[in-house]
Amino acid sequence: MQDTPDIADRHDAVCVIGAGASGLATIKSLREQGFSVDCYERETSVGGAWNWRHDRSPVYSTAHLVSSRPLTEFPDFPMPDDWPDYPHHSQLLGYLERYSEHFGLRDDIWFGTEVVSVTPAGDGRWDVTTRSVGGGAERVQRYAAVIAANGHNWAPKPFTVDTSEFRGRVMHASAYKDPAQLRGRKVLVIGGGNTGCDIAVEAAQQAEKVWHSTRRGYWFAPKYLFGRPADQMLPPRLPLRFRQKLYRWMVRLTAGDLTRYGLPAPDHRPYESHPVVNSQLAYYLGHGRITAVGDVASMEGSTVELSDGKRIEPDLVITATGYLPRFEFLAPELLDVDEDGRPDLHLHAFARRHPTLAVIGLLQPDAGLLPLAHWQSVAVARWLRLRIDDPAKAAAVQQKESVRPVRSWSRLRVVPSSRHWFEVGHTDYLRAVEDLLKHMEPAS
Amino acid sequence: MSSQLLRFEDWTAPVPAVRREVLSALPHPDEKNPPLLFVPGLGHGAWAFREHWLGHAASRGFSAYALSPRAAGSLRAYVHDVVQVAAGLPRQTVLIGHGVGALVVSHALARYPAKAAVLAAPVLDGWPALGAALRTNPFGTLPAFFGGGLGLSRKQLYSPGCTYERKLTREPTAVYRSVLTASRPAAPVGSPPMLVVGSPDDKIVTRKALDRTAARFGGAPLLFPGMGHDLMLDTDWQEPIDAVIDWLEKELLA
Ligand SMILES: Cc1cc2nc3c(=O)[nH]c(=O)nc-3n(C[C@H](O)[C@H](O)[C@H](O)COP(=O)(O)OP(=O)(O)OC[C@H]3O[C@@H](n4cnc5c(N)ncnc54)[C@H](O)[C@@H]3O)c2cc1C
Ligand SMILES: NC(=O)c1ccc[n+]([C@@H]2O[C@H](COP(=O)([O-])OP(=O)(O)OC[C@H]3O[C@@H](n4cnc5c(N)ncnc54)[C@H](OP(=O)(O)O)[C@@H]3O)[C@@H](O)[C@H]2O)c1
Numbered sequence: 001m002q003d004t005p006d007i008a009d010r011h012d013a014v015c016v017i018g019a020g021a022s023g024l025a026t027i028k029s030l031r032e033q034g035f036s037v038d039c040y041e042r043e044t045s046v047g048g049a050w051n052w053r054h055d056r057s058p059v060y061s062t063a064h065l066v067s068s069r070p071l072t073e074f075p076d077f078p079m080p081d082d083w084p085d086y087p088h089h090s091q092l093l094g095y096l097e098r099y100s101e102h103f104g105l106r107d108d109i110w111f112g113t114e115v116v117s118v119t120p121a122g123d124g125r126w127d128v129t130t131r132s133v134g135g136g137a138e139r140v141q142r143y144a145a146v147i148a149a150n151g152h153n154w155a156p157k158p159f160t161v162d163t164s165e166f167r168g169r170v171m172h173a174s175a176y177k178d179p180a181q182l183r184g185r186k187v188l189v190i191g192g193g194n195t196g197c198d199i200a201v202e203a204a205q206q207a208e209k210v211w212h213s214t215r216r217g218y219w220f221a222p223k224y225l226f227g228r229p230a231d232q233m234l235p236p237r238l239p240l241r242f243r244q245k246l247y248r249w250m251v252r253l254t255a256g257d258l259t260r261y262g263l264p265a266p267d268h269r270p271y272e273s274h275p276v277v278n279s280q281l282a283y284y285l286g287h288g289r290i291t292a293v294g295d296v297a298s299m300e301g302s303t304v305e306l307s308d309g310k311r312i313e314p315d316l317v318i319t320a321t322g323y324l325p326r327f328e329f330l331a332p333e334l335l336d337v338d339e340d341g342r343p344d345l346h347l348h349a350f351a352r353r354h355p356t357l358a359v360i361g362l363l364q365p366d367a368g369l370l371p372l373a374h375w376q377s378v379a380v381a382r383w384l385r386l387r388i389d390d391p392a393k394a395a396a397v398q399q400k401e402s403v404r405p406v407r408s409w410s411r412l413r414v415v416p417s418s419r420h421w422f423e424v425g426h427t428d429y430l431r432a433v434e435d436l437l438k439h440m441e442p443a444s
Numbered sequence: 445m446s447s448q449l450l451r452f453e454d455w456t457a458p459v460p461a462v463r464r465e466v467l468s469a470l471p472h473p474d475e476k477n478p479p480l481l482f483v484p485g486l487g488h489g490a491w492a493f494r495e496h497w498l499g500h501a502a503s504r505g506f507s508a509y510a511l512s513p514r515a516a517g518s519l520r521a522y523v524h525d526v527v528q529v530a531a532g533l534p535r536q537t538v539l540i541g542h543g544v545g546a547l548v549v550s551h552a553l554a555r556y557p558a559k560a561a562v563l564a565a566p567v568l569d570g571w572p573a574l575g576a577a578l579r580t581n582p583f584g585t586l587p588a589f590f591g592g593g594l595g596l597s598r599k600q601l602y603s604p605g606c607t608y609e610r611k612l613t614r615e616p617t618a619v620y621r622s623v624l625t626a627s628r629p630a631a632p633v634g635s636p637p638m639l640v641v642g643s644p645d646d647k648i649v650t651r652k653a654l655d656r657t658a659a660r661f662g663g664a665p666l667l668f669p670g671m672g673h674d675l676m677l678d679t680d681w682q683e684p685i686d687a688v689i690d691w692l693e694k695e696l697l698a
Binding site for chain 2: 028070077078080237427
């Protein structure tokens with residue numbers, strides 16, 4: 001039998017899991033509400049996904065933001081205004097490093113430490129088991145609350161076609177790092193999200209031949225419209241229906257009708273699938289550098305057969321199928337995870353039945369994630385403070401909020417694919433958070 | 445009050461970037477204290493702090509910076525510039541605004557969680573200040589109503605025996621308008637400790653206005669009798685800056 005390790009009681013301290021953008025904002029918000037914080041990060045530095053040198057990072061060397069600077073920066077720590085409209089990923093990492101330096105957040109972070117399990121200890125408190133990544137004994141500590149900011153772009157979504165009999169190389173986009181990997185190859189890119197389109201464009205510049213397989217049509221938004229970042233040109237104040245109209249008009253003006261290149265027409269309205277921002281895809285389709293193809297039916301020997309019966313012979317297949325959110329350290333019922341693996345959280349953040357458990361950053365917004373993660377963390381920190389300062393009011397807020405379904409604040413209809421259940425319109429989302437913050441305000 | 449979460453204006457019409465003038469004095473060795481960012485009011489530039497306060501703050505172990513207002517600015521642009529400079533400094537920054545600079549700081553505090561904030565001779569509400577200005581300097585003030593820009597006089601700003609009148613600049617009336625018509629700032633983020641300092645003999649900021657401002661931020665003003673509005677240029681400039689740094693040192697220990 002194993003020894004049960006001693007449980008170190010951290011009393012009122014809060015545990016934060018992950019030191020990416022969301023975790024950093026959470027440490028700061030918790031501190032501003034007077035909490036002691038222990039943040040655990042399995043990598044050796046801050047930045048999460050943007051730390052592209054970490055083996056696991058989903059970011060590739062040439063990635064630039066898809067959301068423009070003012071819609072991506074933290075609302076209380078702007079990026080330098082002389083930075084480009086769409087900064088390079090290394091700038092985003094530098095920005096997050098400066099953020100953590102500026103607010104002294106590193107003092108609260110335990111690097112190279114992975115959270116392996118989080119279990120309720122009764123009374124709303126949690127036992128958090130951590131392990132040093134380099135190996136070593138597990139440690140259990142007890143916390144007043146746990147905030148998971150572990151990111152959702154780590155576990156590659158499996159590709160559903162059997163590739164075992166295929167002779168060419170098959171890799172998920174998460175393993176794609178550098179355009180050199182494409183040079184001179186015959187490449188098939190699968191997936192029409194931002195990753196798939198970025199890689200298809202890069203392949204158009206590097207590879208001998210490029211096929212791009214998508215299983216539906218999308219609204220490819222341009223990066224610029226009339227010389228301004230396109231996301232700054234769509235008035236966010238307008239109701240969704242009008243913005244959808246404008247979006248169609250914008251796409252018509254820029255990429256135009258892509259069906260003449262063999263792409264399917266979108267089977268949904270703008271904003272009903274996660275926005276794909278790419279001005280160059282249409283350009284390379286038009287230059288014949290990218291050939292649009294449909295869904296892949298089978299892969300065998302040196303041949304890939306497409307759903308329309310066409311056969312192609314790529315030697316490198318990159319599956320850009322996206323990622324699945326994972327919470328391996330939490331029992332599924334704690335987050336009300338359904339049979340499809342989707343947590344049901346109030347505002348995609350608050351565990352409905354565990355007031356001291358929350359998730360930050362589990363959103364797919366139509367704008368930058370950082371501002372939303374910031375306000376989520378502010379709301380969670382104020383919520384935890386309210387529970388201590390005014391338990392009666394906290395109980396009232398919880399009773400009202402915890403049962404609100406997602407539909408109560410989001411009117412977005414989304415494509416029923418596995419990736420869209422946490423797609424949000426950023427203005428709808430911020431309004432809902434603002435509403436919650438107002439409910440929690442102390443009576444004056 | 446506009447929403448702090450939904451920043452439509454910043455999303456669709458961001459403040460254009462400019463080259464900003466920032467003067468500084470740095471301590472040797474760096475004491476790891478929070479940096480101080482001084483924000484001058486209208487008519488003044490970073491130079492007003494270089495005269496005495498920057499160097500003195502550095503000699504007491506604080507890196508000190510002062511930012512000049514951009515040409516043809518507006519309250520929104522000034523606030524943007526303060527937040528840009530503060531966020532660009534290596535550590536969480538203390539914002540110190542003087543005169544209308546204190547108004548700029550009070551708005552910046554809603555956009556940046558400062559380590560602490562000091563409002564010196566603060567002009568937070570433009571109208572009483574304009575009234576006081578009319579009384580002391582009608583000929584400098586009146587043209588402002590007709591687009592001629594506001595002139596400040598020696599009598600308004602300095603105690604006898606001290607003047608920097610020739611260095612003052614005239615700002616376009618539009619700038620004053622954007623300041624006078626400003627809505628109340630949202631609450632500071634990150635609840636920084638705040639201090640209000642001023643002089644009961646200030647010809648621009650009345651004693652009543654000082655008390656009101658201090659009460660709003662939860663305290664009483666720290667007073668330096670006999671000094672003019674421009675505390676940092678007065679012959680007794682050392683007293684207020686020492687008091688500010690003493691206060692800060694105490695707050696940082698807390
Ligand atoms: C290629 C690419 C481009 C993108 N472009 C944009 C863009 O343009 N604009 C935008 O806003 N967003 C973009 N994103 C989304 C991006 O994920 C977010 O901007 C942001 O990085 C998410 O931060 P996070 O902190 O929520 O998650 P992450 O950055 O994933 O950080 C999570 C952290 O938690 C750590 N962690 C996880 N599990 C554990 C554990 N059990 N124990 C300890 N530590 C753990 C991880 O190591 C990681 O450091 C992009 C994503 C990708 C992949
Ligand atoms: N430059 C950037 O800033 C940048 C770059 C890359 C990624 N990102 C962000 O990173 C996140 C992940 O993006 P992503 O592009 O990697 O993933 P994604 O948005 O989830 O897109 C995955 C794509 O693969 C398709 N797909 C999934 N499973 C499939 C299967 N089994 N067979 C065929 N096709 C399949 C999806 O089709 P369906 O439409 O049918 O689901 C979709 O087109 C997003 O938030 C994105 O915005 C940003």
